[in-house]
Amino acid sequence: MIPRFRSALAIGRRSLLAGAAALSIAALAPAPRALADAGTLTIGIEADLARLDPHISGTWNTFKALSHIYEGFVAEDLLATGVATPPIVPALAESWEVSADKKTYTFRLRRGVSFHDGEPWNAAAAKFNLDRMTNPAFEFHQPGAVGMLQWVWGDLAGYEVVDDYTIRIVLKQPNSEFLRRLAAGGSGTPRMISPAAVRKFGNDGINANPVGTGPFKFGEREVGVRTVLVRNDGYWDPKRTPKLQRIVLRGIPEVTTRELGLLTGELDMISTPSPDSLEYLAAQGMTLVKGPVATIYPIWLNFREKPLQDVRVRRAMAMAIDRESMAKFLRRGTAQPAYGILNYGGPGWDPDYRDFPYDPEGAKKLLAEAGYPDGFETRLDWTMGGGGDVNTRADAEWIQRDLGRIGIRATIELFDNGTYWDMMAKGAREGTCCMQVSWGETGFFWLDLVLPTTALPPNGFNSGWYENPKMNELLAAARAAPTEEQMVATLHQIRDIVTEDVALIPVYTPLQVYAMRPNVKGFVLAPQHWADYTSVYKE
Amino acid sequence: MLWRPMTRLVLGRILGVAPVLLGVCFVVFAALHLAPGDAARTILGYGATEQRVQALRAALGLDRPLIVQFADWLWALLHGDLGRSISLGVPVSEIILDKIGASLLLMAASFALAAGLGLLFAALSGGAHRSARDRIITLAMLVLASLPPFWLGIVLLFVFGLQLRLLPISGMSSADGGVLDVARHLILPAVTTAASSMAVVARVTRSAFVDAMNEPYALAARARGLSETRIVGVEAMRNVLPGFVTIAGLQIGYLFGGALFSEIVFNWPGIGLQLFQAIVQRDFPVVQGCVLAIAAVFVLGNLAADLLAIALDPRRRG
Numbered sequence: 001m002i003p004r005f006r007s008a009l010a011i012g013r014r015s016l017l018a019g020a021a022a023l024s025i026a027a028l029a030p031a032p033r034a035l036a037d038a039g040t041l042t043i044g045i046e047a048d049l050a051r052l053d054p055h056i057s058g059t060w061n062t063f064k065a066l067s068h069i070y071e072g073f074v075a076e077d078l079l080a081t082g083v084a085t086p087p088i089v090p091a092l093a094e095s096w097e098v099s100a101d102k103k104t105y106t107f108r109l110r111r112g113v114s115f116h117d118g119e120p121w122n123a124a125a126a127k128f129n130l131d132r133m134t135n136p137a138f139e140f141h142q143p144g145a146v147g148m149l150q151w152v153w154g155d156l157a158g159y160e161v162v163d164d165y166t167i168r169i170v171l172k173q174p175n176s177e178f179l180r181r182l183a184a185g186g187s188g189t190p191r192m193i194s195p196a197a198v199r200k201f202g203n204d205g206i207n208a209n210p211v212g213t214g215p216f217k218f219g220e221r222e223v224g225v226r227t228v229l230v231r232n233d234g235y236w237d238p239k240r241t242p243k244l245q246r247i248v249l250r251g252i253p254e255v256t257t258r259e260l261g262l263l264t265g266e267l268d269m270i271s272t273p274s275p276d277s278l279e280y281l282a283a284q285g286m287t288l289v290k291g292p293v294a295t296i297y298p299i300w301l302n303f304r305e306k307p308l309q310d311v312r313v314r315r316a317m318a319m320a321i322d323r324e325s326m327a328k329f330l331r332r333g334t335a336q337p338a339y340g341i342l343n344y345g346g347p348g349w350d351p352d353y354r355d356f357p358y359d360p361e362g363a364k365k366l367l368a369e370a371g372y373p374d375g376f377e378t379r380l381d382w383t384m385g386g387g388g389d390v391n392t393r394a395d396a397e398w399i400q401r402d403l404g405r406i407g408i409r410a411t412i413e414l415f416d417n418g419t420y421w422d423m424m425a426k427g428a429r430e431g432t433c434c435m436q437v438s439w440g441e442t443g444f445f446w447l448d449l450v451l452p453t454t455a456l457p458p459n460g461f462n463s464g465w466y467e468n469p470k471m472n473e474l475l476a477a478a479r480a481a482p483t484e485e486q487m488v489a490t491l492h493q494i495r496d497i498v499t500e501d502v503a504l505i506p507v508y509t510p511l512q513v514y515a516m517r518p519n520v521k522g523f524v525l526a527p528q529h530w531a532d533y534t535s536v537y538k539e
Numbered sequence: 540m541l542w543r544p545m546t547r548l549v550l551g552r553i554l555g556v557a558p559v560l561l562g563v564c565f566v567v568f569a570a571l572h573l574a575p576g577d578a579a580r581t582i583l584g585y586g587a588t589e590q591r592v593q594a595l596r597a598a599l600g601l602d603r604p605l606i607v608q609f610a611d612w613l614w615a616l617l618h619g620d621l622g623r624s625i626s627l628g629v630p631v632s633e634i635i636l637d638k639i640g641a642s643l644l645l646m647a648a649s650f651a652l653a654a655g656l657g658l659l660f661a662a663l664s665g666g667a668h669r670s671a672r673d674r675i676i677t678l679a680m681l682v683l684a685s686l687p688p689f690w691l692g693i694v695l696l697f698v699f700g701l702q703l704r705l706l707p708i709s710g711m712s713s714a715d716g717g718v719l720d721v722a723r724h725l726i727l728p729a730v731t732t733a734a735s736s737m738a739v740v741a742r743v744t745r746s747a748f749v750d751a752m753n754e755p756y757a758l759a760a761r762a763r764g765l766s767e768t769r770i771v772g773v774e775a776m777r778n779v780l781p782g783f784v785t786i787a788g789l790q791i792g793y794l795f796g797g798a799l800f801s802e803i804v805f806n807w808p809g810i811g812l813q814l815f816q817a818i819v820q821r822d823f824p825v826v827q828g829c830v831l832a833i834a835a836v837f838v839l840g841n842l843a844a845d846l847l848a849i850a851l852d853p854r855r856r857g
Contacts (some may be wrong), residue, residue, distance in 0.1 A: 048816055050626040059820070143595075173826035223627060223634060224816065225710065225808045252709060252806045253815060260696050261708045419822035428811065 038538045039245030041520065044258040048224050048251030052210040053203075055133050056144035060352065060529035063185050065249055067530050068229055069116075070191035070212035073107050073126075074181045076442060078526035079240075079535055083440050084345050085294070086526055088179050092121060092192060092213060094390045102174035102482060103157070109165040113236045115194035116217040117356050121159040128195040130169075132203075140198050148188030149447050152181045158500040172482045175486040177328065177347065180443040186529060191397040215242050215534045226250045243522065243537035262286060262515055269516040269523070275332040275391075281515050290513040291525045294345025295440035296338045298504040299399070300464035302428035302435070307376050314502035316366040317357040317433075321399055327508050328397050334513055338506040341447070341498045343440035344529040347484075348491035355499045355506065363406045375407025378433035383414060383420035385438075395436060395507070410434070427457035428464050434505075435463065444491060448475055451498070466503040545849075552845050555756045556838055563834040568609050571823050605720065620690040621831075622824035626817070631828040634813060639832055641711055642798060642809030644731065646836070648725055649794050652733035654787040657740025661783075664741070665748025666771035677745070683737035688797045692804035699727060709806035728805040732797040736790040743786045744779060751775035767826075781852035788844020 054070045067078075073093035076086035080084065090096075093107035103379040114120040133136040133145040134153050153179075157170040171178065182190055197211035210218045215235045219228035229247040250267070252258045255274045261267040263284055273281055273288075282288055307313045323337035339355045342348045367375060380400060385392040396412045403410050410433065415423065428435060439446045449455050452472040455462040474494045481487035498504060514531075516523065519539040525531060561597050578597040615622070617827065621631035634823030664676035700708045706727055707713070712720045751757060752775055760770045806812065810829050817825035 047819060050687050051628045053628065175643060204623075204628050222808070223629070224813050225636065250710070250806070251816065253812075253819070254803050254806065256693050257696070257709050257804060257806055263701055264704065264708050266708050266710075417819070 002112055012503045035117045035250055037246075039531065040242050040268075041246070042246060042248040042266070043537065044250050044252045044261055044267040046185075046251070046272055046347065046397035047253055047256075049221075049227055049249065050494040051207045052218070052221075054185075054189045054193065054212075054412070055142045055144065056148050056188060056277075057185075058148075060186050060188060061251070062188070063428045064444075064530045065227055065229060066189065066191070066210070067185060067214075068216040068533060069214045069218055069249070070189070070193065070211050070369040071214050072182055072189070072191045073109075074179050074183045075213045076528065078528055078530075079524050080526075083525060084292075084349060084527055085347065086528060087275075088183050092126075094180075102176075102480075105169045105171075105178065106162070107167050107169070109167065113213055114234065115192075115213050115231060116211050117194050117197055119196040119211075120345045121192070121213055122164050123167045125195050126167045127159070127161050127194065128198070129192045130167075132193070132198065133190060140203055142203055145188060145428075149190060151448075152188070152190050154344040174482070176479055176481045176484070177445065180347075181445060184441060184443055186441070199307065215240050216247060219352065224251070226479065238533075240532070240534040242534045244533065246457075247533055248450050250493060259515075261518065265517065268520050269514060271512070271514055273513055273515045275334045275513075278332070278334075278513065278515075282383075283431070285518050286515045287518055287520065288513060288515050289523060289525045290334065290511045292344045292509050292527060293512045294343060294442045294527050294530060295438055295529075296343035296509055297335075297395070297436065297438045297507045298338070298341065298343070299507060300424075300428065300435040300437060300504055301466075301502065302433055303465045303467070304428065304430070305378065305433055307370070307378075308433055309373055311502055312366045312370040313372065314505075315356065316363040316370070317364040317403060317408065318502055318505045319366070320357045320408070321402045321505060323506065323507055324358065326395075326398050330394055330509075331508065334511045335508040336511065338509045340495045341504060341506060342491060342495050344509040345442050346440060347444050348495065350492075353495070356502075360402075361407050367406055372407070377407060377409045378411075379431050380410050381414045381420070381423070381429070381432045382414050383417050383436060384414055385417060392436065399434065399507075408433075415450060424461055424463040425458060436507075437461075437463075438510075440509075444478065447494065448479075451494070464504070466501070468497065468501060468503070470497060473493070491514075540720060548849065549846060552849075556842050559838050560835065564613060565609060566667065567827055567830045567834070568612055569605065571827055572605060572608070602796060604676055606626070614732050616831075621828040624822055626816075626820040626822040626825070626827045631824045635828045635832050638808060638810045638813045638829075639834035639836075641807060642795075642802070642811065643836070644721075645725065645728055645798050645801065645807055645809060646791070646794055649732035649736070649798060650787075650791065652729055652793065653736040653740055653790055654783075655738045656733075657692050657787070658744060658783060659742040660737075661748055661779075662776070665745035666752060666767065666775065668749050668752060675747075676741070680738040680741045680745075682738075683734045684742065687736060688731050688735065688800045689804060691734055692727070695727050695731055696804070711808050724805075724807075728798075728801040728807050732756070732794055732801045735797065736793050739793075740783070740787055740790060744783045745749070747779040747782050748775055751778050754778070783847045784844055784851055788841055788848070791840035791844065795833055795837060795840075820824035 008058045011088060017072070042280055043062050045064060047059065047061050049065055050058045050228050052066065054066050055340060057066055071091045073091060075091035077089045078086055080087055091108055092113065094110045095108045100431060109121065109123060109126065115121060119125065130199045132140050132142050133149055134156060135141055155171045155173055155175050157172045159167060159169045162168050194211040197209060201209045208221070215232055216229035217232045221227040221232040227385065230240045231245050233239050236428050252261065255272070257279050258267065258270040261280065262270045278288060301308055301314050303309060327337050328337040338352045367373065380396050382396040396414070400410050400412055423429070424435065424437070439450060449460045450462055451466065452462065452475055453467050454460065454472060455467055456465065457463055471494065474490055478490040478494065479489050481490055509523060514525065520536065521539055522535045522537050523531065524535055563764035578603060579592045579599060600608060619632055621635065623629065624631055624634060627634065627658050660680065664673040667673050696708055699706045707724050711724050748771065757770055757774060760774045798809065799814070801807060802809045803815055810832055814826060814829035818828060
């Protein structure tokens with residue numbers, strides 16, 4: 001009995017092994033690659049998309065999809081090259097008139113445009129969307145939009161349909177960058193959703209069923225896996241009709257995985273590779289595209305800390321930080337030093353402006369003059385950063401070292417991004433001298449949230465308790481400026497006062513980096529946190 | 540006579556799970572509500588006025604006592620309602636149901652690897668105590684037990700994904716899909732997750748084999764002329780199994796923890812990856828749901844291992 005049993009077992013084991021071997025060979029056979037499909041561009045981004053309702057959408061990554069699905073009255077031309085700020089061009093409005101008092105905007109809407117579901121675009125559709133964003137009594141009002149779009153509609157007095165293709169918007173006070181705000185995005189954006197889709201899917205249903213007028217339509221989404229955008233063959237603008245059939249966006253938070261996916265061809269393009277990998281990726285034949293983005297990383301200074309109440313101490317701190325070396329060696333060329341509070345890509349940015357020299361010896365003298373010859377002890381509060389930020393801790397350590405060289409001994413405390421922003425909303429805490437932050441847009445509206453006394457916590461992010469009433473006046477004057485020249489001149493005044501007061505220390509402007517396979521062509525890097533993929537094709 | 544204490548024991552174990560799960564619920568709920576951050580402000584965005592935030596807090600019931608909120612939350616939970624995701628705008632239960640399958644698949648594959656190979660290596664080395672084979676396997680297990688899964692995953696990706704181009708880098712399937720395609724995607728994450736647990740199972744079970752091989756019944760079996768393979772594989776095995784099941788069951792928790800890292804490294808679309816993204820986006824309801832789902836799997840997995848160990852070991856039936 002036993003021998004027979006054993007031989008049966010042996011045969012079983014042998015066939016089992018053979019079966020397993022066959023299975024593993026079949027499993028290991030190379031599968032068809034994403035490369036095979038020339039019409040599909042697969043992009044690995046830093047995080048999965050958030051809500052797809054443009055009126056309440058939250059993250060820059062989400063906007064990489066939304067900017068292709070939805071459009072507004074006007075747009076930023078992200079295919080324009082050689083400009084720091086993308087020009088504003090007509091989109092769903094063909095033209096517009098601004099009244100002499102700069103308060104009334106009359107938009108003439110583009111005719112013959114349809115939403116992806118066939119619903120026509122007209123003044124009624126525009127009003128539906130304005131109601132949804134701003135009118136709490138409206139059946140399909142989106143409550144989240146009020147806070148998210150405060151920066152766009154804060155000055156709104158009213159709006160009316162003039163005729164089928166004309167709509168008039170009235171503001172309470174002039175706003176010199178109202179059109180810029182209409183075109184921008186990232187944190188809520190005033191783009192147009194198909195009214196029929198809102199009625200059909202309901203207010204919350206738009207997150208899973210986004211319907212706009214853009215060059216790509218929503219294809220499908222598997223949350224946490226992929227979002228597919230499909231070419232809109234009926235797109236109104238022949239110049240922006242996509243060359244690709246399909247864009248697949250895959251959120252891959254781990255940067256090494258994104259890089260390996262690109263190298264094997266699983267992905268055609270990735271955003272934000274690690275600065276340490278750039279040489280390797282280039283050596284493997286990948287195309288790297290990098291350029292500055294409309295952002296600045298400044299440091300808030302805490303005006304409530306005793307030593308920092310002396311401007312000489314604040315100036316000394318600014319002079320102690322070696323921004324140029326930081327961009328070159330720490331950021332390995334993926335950043336450029338920032339001078340002055342006006343950010344690259346925003347209005348009034350001047351490439352030749354300089355604020356503080358790097359001068360540690362001079363800084364030490366200033367500290368001694370202010371009564372701190374031996375420096376003092378303090379703390380840096382820092383964020384681990386959001387999706388596009390890489391190794392922010394290293395920034396803190398660099399600044400800690402630079403401050404240490406003039407005798408300011410700082411410890412570092414690092415927080416996750418959400419917790420950090422909640423802290424900042426309450427203002428700098430006692431014992432902390434510096435806090436890092438990234439701000440900036442193609443408009444200057446972010447300054448309204450950071451500089452005036454009306455933005456002192458909890459009403460805004462003047463988190464370092466900088467109190468200079470001149471800021472309120474000047475920002476209001478910049479908003480009300482009748483011409484762009486006057487707006488820029490006022491912004492320059494603001495910049496110079498911020499430098500003089502050393503209210504914040506500008507550190508650097510990051511360079512955004514995209515890496516793509518050599519067969520991906522036609523990509524235009526815009527100074528925005530997203531790009532226009534309509535020009536991209538694969539060879 | 541015999542079934543009554545047995546039933547009581549089994550029922551006791553099952554009933555014991557309820558307070559544990561309730562405790563987990565409370566800790567998860569409290570931790571997220573006591574942490575800094577405000578759901579109302581997250582929903583409204585930073586442009587919102589304080590007044591609107593307070594209004595929404597009241598509307599969401601966030602201004603009520605914590606214990607009342609907990610009771611409400613628990614009541615909704617019992618009805619399968621875990622709230623709505625802040626960042627995605629869809630019900631949390633949908634997300635969890637969507638993701639738990641992928642995590643369980645990864646877990647099951649890792650568990651099969653960890654338990655199966657762990658037992659095999661234990662038998663191979665413990666059954667031949669102090670042989671060269673024993674020493675080599677013991678050393679290999681020591682190395683494997685010390686490898687952090689995050690690092691191991693990246694090394695495996697580099698070798699099998701990039702250098703050899705044998706296996707895919709990320710995700711659960713290519714666009715075209717298919718069972719075999721999922722299996723190919725599963726190999727590296729499962730091996731990564733299983734490695735250290737397999738080593739732990741092998742090392743602990745090996746000692747049990749060593750002990751069993753020194754028992755009189757092993758000597759008696761040898762005296763009766765049974766082969767070593769049979770003594771190890773059948774006689775010793777029977778006595779090693781209850782301990783093996785307990786240690787393997789304990790690995791379920793570790794495997795789930797390891798799977799979390801693997802999911803991030805391999806972009807495996809399971810609960811771990813979802814949890815990671817939800818934490819980054821401050822999506823409290825999703826964080827809550829994911830932690831709860833993981834805790835439930837942990838507790839139920841250990842319960843299953845306990846019951847199996849009772850079934851396998853007559854001494855534990857009391």
